[in-house]
Amino acid sequence: MSALQKSPSHERLLRAATEVFGARGYHAARVSDVVAQAGVAQGTFYLHFKSKEAIFLCLIDDFFGRLLGETLGRFPASAVADTGELAVQLREMWCAILKHCRSEAVLTSLVLREARAVAPKTRVHVEEWFSQMVGDINGYLRALSALGLVRKGLTDASAWAIFGLIERAIHYAVVVNREIEVEALADEMLQLELTGLLGDRTDVATP
Amino acid sequence: MSALQKSPSHERLLRAATEVFGARGYHAARVSDVVAQAGVAQGTFYLHFKSKEAIFLCLIDDFFGRLLGETLGRFPASAVADTGELAVQLREMWCAILKHCRSEAVLTSLVLREARAVAPKTRVHVEEWFSQMVGDINGYLRALSALGLVRKGLTDASAWAIFGLIERAIHYAVVVNREIEVEALADEMLQLELTGLLGDRTDVATP
Amino acid sequence: MSALQKSPSHERLLRAATEVFGARGYHAARVSDVVAQAGVAQGTFYLHFKSKEAIFLCLIDDFFGRLLGETLGRFPASAVADTGELAVQLREMWCAILKHCRSEAVLTSLVLREARAVAPKTRVHVEEWFSQMVGDINGYLRALSALGLVRKGLTDASAWAIFGLIERAIHYAVVVNREIEVEALADEMLQLELTGLLGDRTDVATP
Amino acid sequence: MSALQKSPSHERLLRAATEVFGARGYHAARVSDVVAQAGVAQGTFYLHFKSKEAIFLCLIDDFFGRLLGETLGRFPASAVADTGELAVQLREMWCAILKHCRSEAVLTSLVLREARAVAPKTRVHVEEWFSQMVGDINGYLRALSALGLVRKGLTDASAWAIFGLIERAIHYAVVVNREIEVEALADEMLQLELTGLLGDRTDVATP
DNA sequence: GATGAATGAGCATTCATTCAT
DNA sequence: CATGAATGAATGCTCATTCAT
Numbered sequence: 045m046s047a048l049q050k051s052p053s054h055e056r057l058l059r060a061a062t063e064v065f066g067a068r069g070y071h072a073a074r075v076s077d078v079v080a081q082a083g084v085a086q087g088t089f090y091l092h093f094k095s096k097e098a099i100f101l102c103l104i105d106d107f108f109g110r111l112l113g114e115t116l117g118r119f120p121a122s123a124v125a126d127t128g129e130l131a132v133q134l135r136e137m138w139c140a141i142l143k144h145c146r147s148e149a150v151l152t153s154l155v156l157r158e159a160r161a162v163a164p165k166t167r168v169h170v171e172e173w174f175s176q177m178v179g180d181i182n183g184y185l186r187a188l189s190a191l192g193l194v195r196k197g198l199t200d201a202s203a204w205a206i207f208g209l210i211e212r213a214i215h216y217a218v219v220v221n222r223e224i225e226v227e228a229l230a231d232e233m234l235q236l237e238l239t240g241l242l243g244d245r246t247d248v249a250t251p
Numbered sequence: 252m253s254a255l256q257k258s259p260s261h262e263r264l265l266r267a268a269t270e271v272f273g274a275r276g277y278h279a280a281r282v283s284d285v286v287a288q289a290g291v292a293q294g295t296f297y298l299h300f301k302s303k304e305a306i307f308l309c310l311i312d313d314f315f316g317r318l319l320g321e322t323l324g325r326f327p328a329s330a331v332a333d334t335g336e337l338a339v340q341l342r343e344m345w346c347a348i349l350k351h352c353r354s355e356a357v358l359t360s361l362v363l364r365e366a367r368a369v370a371p372k373t374r375v376h377v378e379e380w381f382s383q384m385v386g387d388i389n390g391y392l393r394a395l396s397a398l399g400l401v402r403k404g405l406t407d408a409s410a411w412a413i414f415g416l417i418e419r420a421i422h423y424a425v426v427v428n429r430e431i432e433v434e435a436l437a438d439e440m441l442q443l444e445l446t447g448l449l450g451d452r453t454d455v456a457t458p
Numbered sequence: 459m460s461a462l463q464k465s466p467s468h469e470r471l472l473r474a475a476t477e478v479f480g481a482r483g484y485h486a487a488r489v490s491d492v493v494a495q496a497g498v499a500q501g502t503f504y505l506h507f508k509s510k511e512a513i514f515l516c517l518i519d520d521f522f523g524r525l526l527g528e529t530l531g532r533f534p535a536s537a538v539a540d541t542g543e544l545a546v547q548l549r550e551m552w553c554a555i556l557k558h559c560r561s562e563a564v565l566t567s568l569v570l571r572e573a574r575a576v577a578p579k580t581r582v583h584v585e586e587w588f589s590q591m592v593g594d595i596n597g598y599l600r601a602l603s604a605l606g607l608v609r610k611g612l613t614d615a616s617a618w619a620i621f622g623l624i625e626r627a628i629h630y631a632v633v634v635n636r637e638i639e640v641e642a643l644a645d646e647m648l649q650l651e652l653t654g655l656l657g658d659r660t661d662v663a664t665p
Numbered sequence: 666m667s668a669l670q671k672s673p674s675h676e677r678l679l680r681a682a683t684e685v686f687g688a689r690g691y692h693a694a695r696v697s698d699v700v701a702q703a704g705v706a707q708g709t710f711y712l713h714f715k716s717k718e719a720i721f722l723c724l725i726d727d728f729f730g731r732l733l734g735e736t737l738g739r740f741p742a743s744a745v746a747d748t749g750e751l752a753v754q755l756r757e758m759w760c761a762i763l764k765h766c767r768s769e770a771v772l773t774s775l776v777l778r779e780a781r782a783v784a785p786k787t788r789v790h791v792e793e794w795f796s797q798m799v800g801d802i803n804g805y806l807r808a809l810s811a812l813g814l815v816r817k818g819l820t821d822a823s824a825w826a827i828f829g830l831i832e833r834a835i836h837y838a839v840v841v842n843r844e845i846e847v848e849a850l851a852d853e854m855l856q857l858e859l860t861g862l863l864g865d866r867t868d869v870a871t872p
Numbered sequence: 873g874a875t876g877a878a879t880g881a882g883c884a885t886t887c888a889t890t891c892a893t
Numbered sequence: 894c895a896t897g898a899a900t901g902a903a904t905g906c907t908c909a910t911t912c913a914t
Contacts (some may be wrong), residue, residue: 208419
């Protein structure tokens with residue numbers, strides 16, 4: 045962390061960029077909108093960020109860094125011993141994810157919506173975050189599978205699918221239905237995740 | 252189909268836009284790239300499309316129109332009588348969706364990636380397609396639920412989650428793993444969709 | 459020559475750039491000044507020239523191309539047989555050079571003044587013109603020397619010095635004293651060139 | 666010399682400016698490059714120089730001040746009595762000029778190349794130095810002419826031409842051929858200056 | 873004198889769109 | 894329908910300069 049990165053201007057610009065990109069869309073937003081919102085001069089922007097794209101990438105990296113740190117990173121598969129504990133842990137993960145994303149709703153919505161709509165060269169960097177999350181999910185599933193806690197036959201395709209499920213659950217909580225209780229949504233997602241649409245195993249699904 | 256839509260230039264432009272937007276990204280792509288790729292003059296573009304955004308919307312609308320027409324629209328819940336038939340129908344849906352998206356991989360990838368990264372005013376139109384698909388899924392689930400073929404308690408949140416699952420399954424088939432057999436992926440998705448991660452009801456999952 | 463290079467806009471821009479760069483200096487001049495002077499739109503500039511630097515280089519290349527073509531290129535050393543003919547030819551060269559530069563005084567002054575004050579990468583290209591002219595002078599001197607028409611011992615250093623003499627003679631004719639007759643100046647330069655400051659050999663100096 | 670001019674920062678900035686302007690060109694060079702090279706802070710620059718242009722002018726003025734002081738100023742025409750002494754004095758002048766310019770090669774090259782490519786208002790000041798040098802040459806020639814040591818008929822045009830000869834001789838010594846001995850080059854220039862291209866009066870040319 | 877973060881005017885360049893042919 | 898030269902508004906970015914510390 046350089047002194048510059050801790051400066052008030054740096055924080056103000058990040059917050060302003062979140063708001064402006066969120067409201068107008070990254071591509072339609074102008075740097076001059078961001079600096080006006082941040083209350084700093086045009087040149088100050090370039091003291092802190094190399095380009096308009098750089099601040100967007102910074103927002104994205106921060107978003108995923110926090111999301112991983114505060115959610116997936118905290119729930120190791122090794123901590124669960126049986127199906128019941130699995131359900132408890134997954135429910136906690138769902139709650140953590142949804143609460144976290146709710147707490148930074150504008151940024152969450154922006155990232156889910158536009159992070160991949162950047163120039164190809166930049167996109168590869170962004171998509172590494174998605175790959176990493178899917179990789180983590182995949183590792184988690186394999187660990188559970190090795191423990192006999194989930195069925196066999198789950199490949200990385202399932203990890204991607206679970207990730208899609210999470211993405212849209214977040215979207216639902218943050219955009220579609222901002223009123224729903226996180227716990228209620230977590231319960232529904234947990235049930236869907238564990239037992240699918242048929243899901244008569246209600247005994248394990250509600251810890 | 253108007254006469255205009257059948258004109259060679261119109262088609263060439265749509266195809267060219269798909270390729271160019273796919274390769275460079277919608278925002279980075281220039282109209283001049285598209286016309287160069289299409290082999291027509293700059294002005295010809297505006298005989299067929301009102302603006303750069305218009306051709307993108309046209310691609311998006313065509314994409315969703317075809318996707319709905321060739322997949323979801325063809326599989327009514329009313330046609331299934333029991334869980335076995337449901338599995339059969341869902342498997343067909345998965346295959347249809349994945350095959351269709353594989354057949355227009357570039358456009359599929361483009362739409363999933365960038366369709367929502369447009370100006371807010373345009374975005375509401377794009378997101379109606381997503382809402383419609385989720386609405387269809389929701390209706391389908393409610394019908395199944397009414398028939399007793401799926402469990403109770405599925406709200407529109409689950410419909411969004413299932414949609415996310417589909418989105419990322421498509422992404423997997425089109426971007427991540429272009430080699431995997433559609434049938435194999437459909438089987439894995441079907442199992443996940445019906446019985447979740449626990450999924451010991453293997454009897455219904457493989458029709 | 460593309461159709462674009464023959465277009466009126468192309469010519470207007472070159473003329474306008476000469477005037478504007480001449481009046482304000484290349485670096486202080488804005489592209490908007492040039493297009494305003496040319497009476498074309500801002501974007502039209504970039505239809506014809508890649509950048510502000512490109513049009514400057516174009517002016518420079520045109521200048522030297524014409525200068526070489528209309529002066530040095532037309533006077534081969536092989537055409538002179540004795541000292542008297544040499545004096546005649548050199549006098550003609552002086553007149554041709556001075557007349558030519560007088561005919562495009564603004565451009566001449568601009569090039570002599572600012573052509574080398576560009577970014578290093580561009581400068582190497584510009585300085586090739588100077589090197590070429592000096593190389594031509596050097597070749598001319600060597601030919602004369604071989605014919606016994608000038609003294610021995612003239613190296614490329616003398617070629618550079620003669621070039622400096624020409625540069626400043628042009629400067630004198632174009633900037634310092636615009637009224638002086640080209641012939642009178644040519645006579646003085648010829649005398650200086652052939653017999654130096656001492657120069658009592660007045661018999662050969664005035665053909 | 667004010668205290669300011671003796672301050673280490675002042676000197677460091679002048680030296681840094683010479684190097685940076687020399688390497689990147691005055692216009693492409695940034696003040697931040699100069700202060701970085703000088704190892705001082707951005708604001709320190711403006712304690713010592715009013716503007717970027719001011720330090721360039723300072724370099725130019727210093728350059729010409731030193732050049733005049735160490736060369737032309739030291740060789741009065743009144744000190745020569747005959748043609749032989751003239752040759753001796755001129756040879757010493759050539760050596761002094763070339764040695765001096767060699768000793769500050771970067772600055773010399775910079776000034777000859779870019780000093781006149783400044784905004785018109787500033788240019789008049791810069792060109793006064795050139796005018797002054799030419800004026801001095803002219804005065805020197807007139808004095809020699811009055812003494813009967815050079816031929817009649819030399820006007821200020823010849824003074825400009827001699828100045829051009831000197832400019833390019835310096836350029837040759839500093840840029841084109843950094844290896845040549847100053848004395849050898851001085852001899853060649855002296856010969857050219859005194860007897861021109863024909864120059865059979867070898868008796869006077871080599872003192 | 874020295875610092876260096878902040879400033880903001882300035883400008884080259886881009887590119888979607890138009891329209892005369 | 895087709896053309897493609899011309900348009901000009903829009904904007905990301907630079908960098909000389911200032912000033913509070």
